[in-house]
Amino acid sequence: MNLFDPPKLVKGIYIRFGENPFVLLSLFSCQAIKQNWTQQEIANVLSKAKKGNYMHLIKTLQAHIHK
Structure with a gap:
């Protein structure tokens, strides 16, 4: 669900x-x-995260975070 190819992650x-x-x-x-x-x-990720409910926000942010 990462918006970037190759995936871009925040640490x-x-x-x-x-x-x-x-x-x-x-x-x-x-x-x-x-x-x-x-x-x-940043705006692309935040916009995508805000387009759904709370769980959608969490999943979108987690898809862009290095674990």
């Missing part, structure tokens, strides 16, 4: 289920900025 984030969606989106975007992602790449 150093742990997604906690039950956390406020705004906090999760902010954590992801801040860490992606630190790892030199472009604004367009």
Whole structure:
């Protein structure tokens, strides 16, 4: 479900289920900025994550995080 080919991943984030969606989106975007992602790449992931329910948001972010 990663939007990029080859897959692009952010390192150093742990997604906690039950956390406020705004906090999760902010954590992801801040860490992606630190790892030199472009604004367009970040916007694509955030837009996709916000298009569904909470579980969709979690799954989309997890697909873009290095475990």
